[in-house]
Amino acid sequence: MSNAIYLGVVGVGGVGTAFLSQLARLPNAPKLVLLARSSQTLLAPTPAYSPAIPAADWATASAAPSLTKTGAMPAEEIATYLASAPGRAILVDNTSDLNLAKAYPTFLKKGISVVTPNKKGFSDDLSLWKDIFASAAEGKALDLVATGDQVTRIEGVFSGTLSFLFNTFAPASGSSNAQWSAVVAQAKELGYTEPDPRDDLNGMDVARKLTILARLAGLDVARPDSFPIESLIPNELAGLPSSADGIAQFMARLPEFDAQMAGIKEAAEKQGKVVRYVGSIDVPAKKVKVGLEYFDKDSAIAGLKGSDNIISFYTQRYGANPLIVQGAGAGGEVTAHGVTADLAKAIERLK
Amino acid sequence: MSNAIYLGVVGVGGVGTAFLSQLARLPNAPKLVLLARSSQTLLAPTPAYSPAIPAADWATASAAPSLTKTGAMPAEEIATYLASAPGRAILVDNTSDLNLAKAYPTFLKKGISVVTPNKKGFSDDLSLWKDIFASAAEGKALDLVATGDQVTRIEGVFSGTLSFLFNTFAPASGSSNAQWSAVVAQAKELGYTEPDPRDDLNGMDVARKLTILARLAGLDVARPDSFPIESLIPNELAGLPSSADGIAQFMARLPEFDAQMAGIKEAAEKQGKVVRYVGSIDVPAKKVKVGLEYFDKDSAIAGLKGSDNIISFYTQRYGANPLIVQGAGAGGEVTAHGVTADLAKAIERLK
Numbered sequence: 001m002s003n004a005i006y007l008g009v010v011g012v013g014g015v016g017t018a019f020l021s022q023l024a025r026l027p028n029a030p031k032l033v034l035l036a037r038s039s040q041t042l043l044a045p046t047p048a049y050s051p052a053i054p055a056a057d058w059a060t061a062s063a064a065p066s067l068t069k070t071g072a073m074p075a076e077e078i079a080t081y082l083a084s085a086p087g088r089a090i091l092v093d094n095t096s097d098l099n100l101a102k103a104y105p106t107f108l109k110k111g112i113s114v115v116t117p118n119k120k121g122f123s124d125d126l127s128l129w130k131d132i133f134a135s136a137a138e139g140k141a142l143d144l145v146a147t148g149d150q151v152t153r154i155e156g157v158f159s160g161t162l163s164f165l166f167n168t169f170a171p172a173s174g175s176s177n178a179q180w181s182a183v184v185a186q187a188k189e190l191g192y193t194e195p196d197p198r199d200d201l202n203g204m205d206v207a208r209k210l211t212i213l214a215r216l217a218g219l220d221v222a223r224p225d226s227f228p229i230e231s232l233i234p235n236e237l238a239g240l241p242s243s244a245d246g247i248a249q250f251m252a253r254l255p256e257f258d259a260q261m262a263g264i265k266e267a268a269e270k271q272g273k274v275v276r277y278v279g280s281i282d283v284p285a286k287k288v289k290v291g292l293e294y295f296d297k298d299s300a301i302a303g304l305k306g307s308d309n310i311i312s313f314y315t316q317r318y319g320a321n322p323l324i325v326q327g328a329g330a331g332g333e334v335t336a337h338g339v340t341a342d343l344a345k346a347i348e349r350l351k
Numbered sequence: 352m353s354n355a356i357y358l359g360v361v362g363v364g365g366v367g368t369a370f371l372s373q374l375a376r377l378p379n380a381p382k383l384v385l386l387a388r389s390s391q392t393l394l395a396p397t398p399a400y401s402p403a404i405p406a407a408d409w410a411t412a413s414a415a416p417s418l419t420k421t422g423a424m425p426a427e428e429i430a431t432y433l434a435s436a437p438g439r440a441i442l443v444d445n446t447s448d449l450n451l452a453k454a455y456p457t458f459l460k461k462g463i464s465v466v467t468p469n470k471k472g473f474s475d476d477l478s479l480w481k482d483i484f485a486s487a488a489e490g491k492a493l494d495l496v497a498t499g500d501q502v503t504r505i506e507g508v509f510s511g512t513l514s515f516l517f518n519t520f521a522p523a524s525g526s527s528n529a530q531w532s533a534v535v536a537q538a539k540e541l542g543y544t545e546p547d548p549r550d551d552l553n554g555m556d557v558a559r560k561l562t563i564l565a566r567l568a569g570l571d572v573a574r575p576d577s578f579p580i581e582s583l584i585p586n587e588l589a590g591l592p593s594s595a596d597g598i599a600q601f602m603a604r605l606p607e608f609d610a611q612m613a614g615i616k617e618a619a620e621k622q623g624k625v626v627r628y629v630g631s632i633d634v635p636a637k638k639v640k641v642g643l644e645y646f647d648k649d650s651a652i653a654g655l656k657g658s659d660n661i662i663s664f665y666t667q668r669y670g671a672n673p674l675i676v677q678g679a680g681a682g683g684e685v686t687a688h689g690v691t692a693d694l695a696k697a698i699e700r701l702k
Contacts (some may be wrong), residue, residue, distance in 0.1 A: 050353055147377070298523065300677070304670055321678065323679070326651070328668075333668045
């Protein structure tokens with residue numbers, strides 16, 4: 001088996017496209033031999049797995065006669081194709097597809113490494129999580145835990161969308177008279193929300209991220225909804241359909257609930273604080289929680305800007321002042337950057 | 352050659368002691384076969400390099416007849432001893448000794464990995480930096496750079512001592528009437544400064560950290576003093592000897608300069624800002640700078656607490672809002688934590 005590394009990439013949406021352009025500029029990039037999207041799969045022809053797909057030029061490469069084209073490829077077949085490559089193989093899953101995530105154990109058992117920003121595999125049923133790590137050669141643990149430190153609490157703003165909504169609605173410095181519904185409408189117009197803003201407001205995206213972090217910190221979280229999640233969707237509007245018409249109705253009726261959100265904001269202000277939508281993990285108490293909380297105006301969480309995310313890690317060694325990581329929480333380029341960085345680590349381990 | 356990893360540790364000061372206690376609790380820890388301090392070296396006897404030194408119990412282990420004891424050991428001899436071990440070897444340098452740092456190329460050329468919080472080797476003459484990386488198997492680059500992102504600016508508070516001094520002297524929220532000299536005296540009493548506070552106030556510790564970061568970002572910085580460094584030691588007091596008497600004179604005369612520091616603080620306040628001691632790297636302009644700057648009160652740098660450090664990375668992909676890392680900037684436990692984490696990475700690469 002040669003030292004060459006063969007790469008299969010699934011998904012060419014916002015993250016996938018940005019990743020492919022970063023891959024094209026990566027020094028000593030592995031050979032891209034499979035590029036799968038929902039409608040078509042592009043393959044380097046067997047048995048040589050050569051020529052590879054040009055990452056810089058993948059969109060036009062599908063017309064190249066030297067490459068094999070086929071329709072949508074089931075995960076099992078992708079795994080078989082990659083496992084037969086004449087070297088080590090890595091799957092990069094740039095989708096948010098639960099079905100592909102469910103096949104990770106299949107890939108791992110065949111010795112194929114998996115790199116992905118897809119939260120589904122790690123935040124769904126605990127049995128899938130266990131199956132994934134039982135199938136993988138590498139262990140799992142937060143770096144802080146691996147060095148023998150005790151993580152006591154993790155807290156932060158885990159959604160770029162919700163960060164923007166609350167930083168705008170209740171800024172820590174200065175003041176804002178904007179109504180909640182107007183801020184949601186603005187975020188939607190700017191493309192900061194999902195097409196249906198309820199997919200952000202229901203807190204499930206944050207809950208999935210918290211599930212992964214809690215599991216890495218050693219807690220057995222059964223499901224991403226097996227702990228309290230405060231939804232920001234008014235009960236009265238939760239039943240509206242997710243059709244374009246339902247979304248329009250939701251946006252039209254959201255102002256009815258502005259007084260409610262204004263009340264929460266004012267209650268925080270009376271205590272000299274601001275309201276933020278956060279996730280928190282109390283490790284010793286084994287408690288995970290997602291919802292609204294009040295923060296001192298001079299705290300790092302209150303001072304967040306734009307759509308940035310922030311995570312505070314409280315550990316035994318770090319004491320009262322946590323280790324804080326803060327930065328852009330959304331956008332294809334930045335997410336792809338994380339994928340590329342993880343790919344670089346995976347390559348280093350395979351060398 | 353077996354897969355076993357043999358560890359040599361130099362230095363048992365604050366960081367060294369904390370590191371050894373973390374090492375004792377590390378799962379699958381490598382064998383500790385050498386423990387060197389200025390007065391004595393403890394060795395696992397050759398040729399078997401067994402028994403190893405118990406990391407949990409190193410202080411009493413020096414009385415164990417099964418271990419070899421010798422006096423201070425030159426770096427060359429330590430390298431020869433480790434290179435002859437029946438497996439891969441790692442040197443952990445927990446000193447701040449420039450002479451040991453100058454021997455890193457010797458260790459690396461013998462295939463010995465080096466893990467260290469010692470800034471000297473990476474911040475001294477550029478020729479030593481080049482020699483170290485020419486001798487090492489692994490390359491050097493910021494993770495951000497390795498994935499193809501362009502770092503444009505790095506800025507932050509890089510000294511726990513100077514962080515505490517300015518967070519106390521000119522807090523971003525609330526106000527303080529404390530005189531500069533009183534804050535320095537308080538920090539000295541709390542053990543937050545070096546025995547001679549001028550070793551913090553001269554900015555050289557910050558300049559060494561900036562030198563390392565700038566070099567990792569691709570700039571050829573010749574020396575840690577080859578760029579502007581604003582010293583907070585009044586010219587009139589710079590000449591006092593570094594003896595206990597000289598330190599006492601320095602502390603006694605520092606109040607003469609309180610009006611000067613108060614003036615700087617007030618000038619910042621007039622602009623609605625606070626003064627902080629920061630280091631910054633402008634990558635495209637190839638400029639490194641260490642000294643006082645003004646910051647908006649709601650900025651992350653102004654809002655720093657206690658003796659925390661903060662580093663902001665501005666990159667092309669992250670855009671206007673930087674990637675920020677913030678946390679404890681001092682203390683043996685936390686520094687040792689970094690050493691242990693780097694050791695874990697080195698072990699992973701050697702596997």
